[in-house]
Amino acid sequence: MLWRCRSVWFGLLLLSGCASTPPTAPTADAGWLSQAPTDGLPAVLRLPNWPATTEQLRTTSESIYLGNLDARITQLEGADHHNAAVAQALASSLLHRYRIIGRWPDAERAGALLQSALTSAPDSAPLQLDWASWLTLVHRFAEAEEAIARVDALHSRGAVVDAAQLSSLRSELALATGCYDCLGDAFHDPAVAAPAEFYELANRAHAALLHGDLDLSSRLYFEAQRHYRDVGPYPLAWLHVQQGIALLRYGHCEAAEPFFRAAHERLPAYALATEHLAECVLERLRGDEARALYEAVIVQTGNPEFIGALARLELVDERPERAELLRLQADELWADWLQSAPQAHAQHAAQYYLDSGRLEWARALAEQNL
Template sequence: MPAGPWTILAVVAVVTVVVGGGAIAVGGRGASSAGSAGDAWSPPAGYQLAVQDLDSRVQNAESRTRRDPRSWLACEGLAQAYRTRAQLTGDWLDYDRARQSIARAFVIAGNGVGPFLARAQLDASLHRWNDIEADLIAADDAMPKDDERASIIGLRSERAMQSGRYDEALDGYERAAGLDHTMPRLFALADAHNSLGEHDLADRLLDEAEHLAPGRDPVACAWLQLQRGVIAQDRGQFDEAQRRYEHADAILPGWWRVEGRLADVRALSGDTDAAESAYRSLVKRTSNPEFMDALARLARRRGDQKDAARWISLAGTIYDGEFADAPEAGCGHGLEHALDLDDDTSHAITLAEMNHRLRPGGEATVKLARAYLRAGRTSEAQALVEQTLATRWDTRQLHGTAADVFTAAGDPQRALVERQRASSR
């Protein structure tokens, strides 16, 4: 399975993991933890207990809103509880519940008052980056505490990173970490440096972040190991990725995000039988279209076009539904499917262009170049690649795409250079 939608800062999904009474920003997306109706699978205690804890927090927040129906703070707390659970389990219904609770909070609060930062965080979780600035200004005007100010700066930094303003983003991430020296702040800074090819600095920051991880919180610790695995996988370091994923699985057994990544590295290492078995189990439990895409790729690899077409169709229907419900998030989530598996190249271009308009940074630009190249629009793809190579963005995916583009453009020398740069990243 490609890294695309799973990469924390590339897709910009911010997950909140509860630690004691506070919150830690983490990230991703998937499907419900509950699995399909009648599914006899039972998650191991680690993940199951984490979900049960979040269920209790939601129930407590719901009780508070019933006890105090005119409190916008209670509605804000409920929205945050829903969002937190959604980002661990991937249940999109909880995002809708969170949106409804935030809307209710603003109705109760009246003009000029309300949970501005919470609404900005929710919009960021749904990739609505163009909607957050007014709320961040309002939150800033309320004289926030240092950790809240760090959240405001962090959101602006992520927006800058996704828009290609890398110096501005790095400055913001550093200021946020100075105000709130915690694991998620250092991870955000490390991940930004990693995307700019500064791997040694990124690794040092990741090591520091690991020392700051709250040791008594298995979700936070597993999340960090998962993300370090994603970074290693994106660099082509598959043994290191597998080691990190296995560590995450040992910390929080049963978490489908980790199991999906373990299946990825098995597929990449050639253990396709084990990978397919894992993906089929994950599809049954989660209905996540990314796992259906993975099964389609394996089916194509063994020459079973009929099975591949079945999984592609099923996944495409789910992606279309996500796009209809949340287009800003949906255009990114379904893009890798469209680029890699959809025969309709115009559909991939539509999604890639929308994704690029929303966040015109390095990752989105590379994906748009891939869409144009696949449709035979080589000159446009080359222009985008040249543009991105002239910036600080420096990833294996950029150089691999550049090599493909220069090959199609009839420039084998530049293609070779970019292929070598990709392999060294």
């Protein structure tokens, strides 16, 4: 979910080697936030540094960033996983890599590590909190709420809890379960006293989008970029993808493409950026480029959603035999994924079956996801 301030995995930005904490800054310029959209699109999209290129806003190279992450994972893999702190650190690193690379086995292994660690350290509040976060990631929301209740109980008995992480996770769960009354003023009125801080501004931008205000959302996303004070490439690539997704929700594919492309250029291994860039490129009838992007992200992730998208491309491109082979491959993978983690994959699988005309399957999965 997007409504997050600073979850544990953002701490992995330290892998870049010279991360820094954003300094205290004044409230974001209210005058800029009051400007009206023009030509049907937010005026902020006209700015030459939105999205910022790698030359305009430099970050650590992908090879160094991911190389450090992989090295950390390798080091932790060789340590004692029965040690709860080791298991927790390895799980956090695997989840961070999953969010970038998009390989589902990383997320599965992270969950298994956390669950195993809890058997030996059930009274560890940080471990319970990370477990609740993982359960939220895989859409096991009722179990996540139970884990948070255990965190609260441990905290009441004197356990130290990361208050910011807990608050962020509560908000994430509230959004996921539709409990909007549980959210604070920053969600309900995101433009008021917007703080000049990257994560807070990104959260408010998403809130504005949920309220149907694309213009305010876009301006807040831009403000978040202006207040990025780190060197890790992932948060910035993530921010640009969120702006692109916001534009796609309103049918602005042409305006969205530069944001997905900027994220892809900054962090080529970022699967979410690659897949959305392929979607926009295909929408604009550049089939060969879309095919190359889909093929690359499929090799990287093995994600059946992307295989299904490539199958539809091949069908439109009058390659029915290849389309059918891809569809069968996607069917097989979806069956495996739904068996291993049904809640995590039901929503995307439902869309896949809907797109391929299997309405009953889509409906059953959609109802399961309610």
